[in-house]
Amino acid sequence: EAQVTQNPRYLITVTGKKLTVTCSQNMNHEYMSWYRQDPGLGLRQIYYSMNVEVTDKGDVPEGYKVSRKEKRNFPLILESPSPNQTSLYFCASSSAQSLTSPLHFGNGTRLTVT
Amino acid sequence: AQSVTQLDSQVPVFEEAPVELRCNYSSSVSVYLFWYVQYPNQGLQLLLKYLSGSTLVKGINGFEAEFNKSQTSFHLRKPSVHISDTAEYFCAVRGTSGGSYIPTFGRGTSLIVHP
Numbered sequence: 001e002a003q004v005t006q007n008p009r010y011l012i013t014v015t016g017k018k019l020t021v022t023c024s025q026n027m028n029h030e031y032m033s034w035y036r037q038d039p040g041l042g043l044r045q046i047y048y049s050m051n052v053e054v055t056d057k058g059d060v061p062e063g064y065k066v067s068r069k070e071k072r073n074f075p076l077i078l079e080s081p082s083p084n085q086t087s088l089y090f091c092a093s094s095s096a097q098s099l100t101s102p103l104h105f106g107n108g109t110r111l112t113v114t
Numbered sequence: 115a116q117s118v119t120q121l122d123s124q125v126p127v128f129e130e131a132p133v134e135l136r137c138n139y140s141s142s143v144s145v146y147l148f149w150y151v152q153y154p155n156q157g158l159q160l161l162l163k164y165l166s167g168s169t170l171v172k173g174i175n176g177f178e179a180e181f182n183k184s185q186t187s188f189h190l191r192k193p194s195v196h197i198s199d200t201a202e203y204f205c206a207v208r209g210t211s212g213g214s215y216i217p218t219f220g221r222g223t224s225l226i227v228h229p
Contacts, residue, residue, distance in 0.1 A: 040123070042222045043158075043222070048216060099146055099210055100163070100165045102163060103150075105157035106157050108157050
């Protein structure tokens, strides 16, 4: 089954404790992206990647890091989380060659930073 | 640059009534348009998409959308909603050249269906 898998689904942590949210897709997609969703603000793009070893900042990259060492994986790293990073996070993937290809989303990771 | 505006943040409606969720976009290039739905505690899934051809596009669960190039709109409609349609709906645009191929999302419209 074609899917984007994010882990964990829920995460509660404390300020400053490094964490990683994993994202994996099995559709051989070149394009992968991270979004955060906050009430009233919709989806805001954090980082995206057009292919292996190619990453770019989205609209709200501050406080986040990503890596794309393999095509299927695109982890999101918070080196020193702060309470303003409490949010619902989504990973998504899509074909880069076919612009008509929709995004496939993971089920989300709800992060709480205290 | 491209942008998407969803004119209503929340749309309350009674069950079996018709509904329209509005979406306007701006782009300097040709675009592909998408509607996604997010049910409570789930990720987004594709509802329908406009690529080319007929301006009326049909999607899943009885939804349809009409592409209007002159008004740069892509409004989503359903003639009779059900309680299970309660969800967040996102309009998105993807351009056909340059950096515009990065998808751009609207802020979402919360559809609330009352019994």
